[in-house]
Amino acid sequence: MNHSDAEYLQITPGAEVYVRQILMYCQNQPWWHGYTVVPKNTIKAVGAAILSLGSKSLGSFLYDHTESISRSPIEFALIYPEQLFYTMACPTALRSQKPIVTRRSIFYLNHDYPLSVTESFLSPAMDASMNPIANDYA
Numbered sequence: 100m101n102h103s104d105a106e107y108l109q110i111t112p113g114a115e116v117y118v119r120q121i122l123m124y125c126q127n128q129p130w131w132h133g134y135t136v137v138p139k140n141t142i143k144a145v146g147a148a149i150l151s152l153g154s155k156s157l158g159s160f161l162y163d164h165t166e167s168i169s170r171s172p173i174e175f176a177l178i179y180p181e182q183l184f185y186t187m188a189c190p191t192a193l194r195s196q197k198p199i200v201t202r203r204s205i206f207y208l209n210h211d212y213p214l215s216v217t218e219s220f221l222s223p224a225m226d227a228s229m230n231p232i233a234n235d236y237a
Contacts, residue, residue: 100114100116100118100136103184104116104136104215105149107134107203107205107215108138108205108213108215109211109213110138112114112148114138114139115139116137116138117136117139117142117149118122118134118135118136118137118149119132119134119135119137119152119157120132120133120134120135120187121133122190123162124206128193128235129190129193130220130221131218131219131220131221132188132189132218132219132221133157133217133218133219134187134213134216134218134219135214135215135216135217136215136216137149137214138212138213138214140212140214141208141212141214144208144211144212145164145208145209145212148160149214156218157216159166161206164208164209166174167205167208167209167210168208168210169206169207169208169210170204170205170206170207171204171205171206172204173203173204173205173221174203174204175200175201175202176201176202176203177198177199177200177201178191178198178199178200178201179198180194180195180196181196183203184219185198185199186215188201188221189219189221189222190221191200193221193222195222197207197208197222198229199219199220199221199222200219201217201218201219201220202217202218203215203216203217203218204216210232211230
């Protein structure tokens with residue numbers, strides 16, 4: 100966890116947290132980077148199931164808590180190669196001069212216990228989104 104994470108979650112820098120990072124692949128290329136920070140007090144409040152998700156999606160865990168969850172507004176940003184988060188989110192083979200599109204928000208479990216989720220859309224995903232899809236239904 101870095102200082103920005105602590106500030107965003109409004110916790111003490113250096114506080115004990117669980118960090119989960121994943122890459123989602125499509126066509127054998129990483130398209131998406133996920134970065135989740137869960138403070139220790141959130142783990143204590145909702146149980147340790149979040150620590151053992153393995154390949155299960157975070158979304159499925161959050162879905163199980165929909166009755167007691169709220170979400171902050173989503174923040175969007177372009178992350179540039181000179182920024183620290185770029186090197187963390189973007190695998191070396193995909194690094195270029197292109198920024199990556201990133202969004203983040205905080206989910207509050209039991210309406211009081213935060214976890215932050217940051218999602219970055221890597222260059223293969225962005226390149227694919229710029230290509231028109233053939234209309235097979237015309």
